[in-house]
Amino acid sequence: MLTIGKLAAETGVKVPTVRYYEQIGLLPPPERSRGNQRLYGPLARQRLAFIRHARALGFPLEAIRDLLSLSDRPELPCSAADAIAKAQLAAVQARITQLKALEQELQRMVVQCAHGTIADCRVIEVLGDHGQCAQDHHTAPID
Amino acid sequence: MLTIGKLAAETGVKVPTVRYYEQIGLLPPPERSRGNQRLYGPLARQRLAFIRHARALGFPLEAIRDLLSLSDRPELPCSAADAIAKAQLAAVQARITQLKALEQELQRMVVQCAHGTIADCRVIEVLGDHGQCAQDHHTAPID
DNA sequence: CTTGAAGCTATAGTTACTAGAGACATTAGC
DNA sequence: GCTAATGTCTCTAGTAACTATAGCTTCAAG
Secondary structure, three states, rough: OOOOHHHHHOOOHHHHHHHHHOOOOOOOEEEEEEOEEEEEOHHHHHHHHHHOOOOOOOOOOHHHHHHHHOOOOOEEHHHHHHHHHHHHHHHHHHHHHHHHHHHHHHHHHHHOOOOEEEOOOOOHHHHHHHHHHHOOOOOOOOO | OHHHHHHHHHHHHOOHHHHHHHHHHOOOOOOOOOOOEEOHHHHHHHHHHHHHHHHHHHOHHHHHHHHHHOOOOOEEEEEHHHHHHHHHHHHHHHHHHHHHHHHEEEEEEHHOOOOOOOOHHHHHHHHHHHOOOOOOOOOOOOO
């Protein structure tokens, strides 16, 4: 049996985060020692590793909750899990596209910087004037 | 003079967000009408457009706060603004690199999906077993 | 002059944690 | 066996950057 600290170290999740996952119902409440400390078995370790891994891939906790409830029913068809993964893939790809556009814009700003005074600094000028900008931020979502 | 709704519409920022920016000190408290409604001049419009534009480029509000205080002192050298923009550019590039790795991983998961039952679903299997994974998530930061 | 949209304040909720306070449990060294 | 250090407990509050709700007042149009 693992204490919460060992579990955290083994899975790469921080201790308060483990308790948080329990609080929001992603992890079941574990056994307790006589002194009321949490004790985890290998199943909990596996489940937490799953969560950690999915988080590292950018899945939101709600998607992970769905995946976990799916994995508890191995007889169901795989399509639901597939759909969640595909949605996540699409989200990641959209984010990459958007960030590349931002990268272009920032690069333009930085390259153009005159290294003079603020008064003729392109960085601030570009940010202040939408006309200087290659992108259409008025329709783009923020962040 | 613009009401908050007009200002919001013109800059593409939502009304509660404008009030929020005032609350956290990014926008100065504007004049008020006799009926206590906010009234904005062209300077406020410009400042809000600057904020909106910088946000669209992914600058955190704290960086924007710094840029705004810089732009109030046009005699200063440009290097501080340049540094902020460069830091933002580096952050965006790092994020792109990371997201591309995640994209690979997700694509592998989705492609391998057997379309059978959950029991042999690669999506869930890969998430549950770090060994299946090309990436080293144990050292990678989450999100 | 009345009605409906827009504005006001204040509070709470969102996501996914993180940090702190103050008390109890466990372990290592002596 | 004792003590000190570390680990764990609960609970609350804080983070970023808003968004939403409630209950009220003001404004502009017909």
